[in-house]
Amino acid sequence: MATMATPLTSSLSSKPKMVFVDNRSSIHGVPLPTRLQPIRSSPQSLSISMSSTPPYDLQSFKFEPIRESIVSREMTRRYMMDMITYADTDVVIVGAGSAGLSCAYELSKNPSVRVAIIEQSVSPGGGSWLGGQLFSAMVVRKPAQLFLDELGIEYDEQENYVVIKHAALFTSTIMSKLLARPNVKLFNAVAVEDLIVKEGKVAGVVTNWALVSMNHDTQSCMDPNVMESKVVVSSCGHDGPFGATGVKRLKSIGLIESVPGMKALDMNVAEDAIVRLTREIVPGMIVTGMEVAEIDGAPRMGPTFGAMMISGQKAAHLALKSLGLPNAIDGTYSEKGSIHPELILASADSTEIADA
Numbered sequence: 001m002a003t004m005a006t007p008l009t010s011s012l013s014s015k016p017k018m019v020f021v022d023n024r025s026s027i028h029g030v031p032l033p034t035r036l037q038p039i040r041s042s043p044q045s046l047s048i049s050m051s052s053t054p055p056y057d058l059q060s061f062k063f064e065p066i067r068e069s070i071v072s073r074e075m076t077r078r079y080m081m082d083m084i085t086y087a088d089t090d091v092v093i094v095g096a097g098s099a100g101l102s103c104a105y106e107l108s109k110n111p112s113v114r115v116a117i118i119e120q121s122v123s124p125g126g127g128s129w130l131g132g133q134l135f136s137a138m139v140v141r142k143p144a145q146l147f148l149d150e151l152g153i154e155y156d157e158q159e160n161y162v163v164i165k166h167a168a169l170f171t172s173t174i175m176s177k178l179l180a181r182p183n184v185k186l187f188n189a190v191a192v193e194d195l196i197v198k199e200g201k202v203a204g205v206v207t208n209w210a211l212v213s214m215n216h217d218t219q220s221c222m223d224p225n226v227m228e229s230k231v232v233v234s235s236c237g238h239d240g241p242f243g244a245t246g247v248k249r250l251k252s253i254g255l256i257e258s259v260p261g262m263k264a265l266d267m268n269v270a271e272d273a274i275v276r277l278t279r280e281i282v283p284g285m286i287v288t289g290m291e292v293a294e295i296d297g298a299p300r301m302g303p304t305f306g307a308m309m310i311s312g313q314k315a316a317h318l319a320l321k322s323l324g325l326p327n328a329i330d331g332t333y334s335e336k337g338s339i340h341p342e343l344i345l346a347s348a349d350s351t352e353i354a355d356a
Helices: 068-085 098-107 144-151 165-181 245-254 265-276 292-295 306-320 342-346
Strands: 086-094 115-119 138-141 161-164 184-188 190-198 199-210 225-234 279-282 285-287
Touching: 068 098, 086 098, 086 144, 086 161, 098 165, 115 165, 115 225, 115 265, 115 279, 115 342, 138 165, 138 190, 144 165, 144 306, 161 165, 161 245, 165 184, 165 245, 190 225, 225 245, 225 306, 225 342, 245 279, 245 285, 245 292, 285 292, 285 306
Parallel strands: 086 115, 086 225, 115 184, 225 285
Antiparallel strands: 138 161, 190 199, 199 225, 279 285
């Protein structure tokens, strides 16, 4: 099996920065602070204060001494402890693109849920560091901007969509909030080579260093490691060198019948379909993001990113449901009637095949 992880005239909307709270989410309807009237940004409002100076002398700066072996021990001890801790975990997310990161972010709000993110690339984020055709801006169709409000990300607001001035603002912000959580570990430069399957249920993943996975043809007998989990979320993206490998492996071992591949681009059909069809595809494995299009033959949406975010959120709540924890899918996450009407599609649980 190939490695599963992905290589893996407007005005600036001014709004208060959000305080991150565990049980608050754009998906289950906790009211967000009132948006201020959009205003045009100005050099004065965006200027950085230069009045403060660094709290040390830059002309004679000197680091505290350290032994090289201490550096080695600190890195090794902490990483080995992470491997021991997450050898048996609650949720493994394969692929740290925009859908995988959004899923992990939502799951991390429950401190009792341990989340391991496995990313084949050294740099997580997938394709969400840039917009379409390597341009900078990220377009997000409404109402998915509610997720951006929750993250505290500023954007240019238009009638039916918003634009983040650089996609990296989304990716860096969600990663900085997510990775600060004590119940989350990102294993980057690690590839998923296979699944653990027991009695028809996905029960974890088979892992290896990414560079080892890429060089099995050059060396002999480089056996992998394993990571057991109660739920696996596959967010490997659309077809490509490392894309859709989760569902491809399900097909090759006979757990699903076909992987027809995504259809031609149709933004309006595609984004709704991706969220609607995000689901537990076989016992123990949830599929999210563009990998959904590969298994259902849904259209691709191109350079719009809202569906990745909301699909990831939905996958998180499906995982919570599978774990027997409060979630927005069956209405146990919050009080009745608290789900945003605009995001009700994100709590749909349909296995309908999308029509292109």
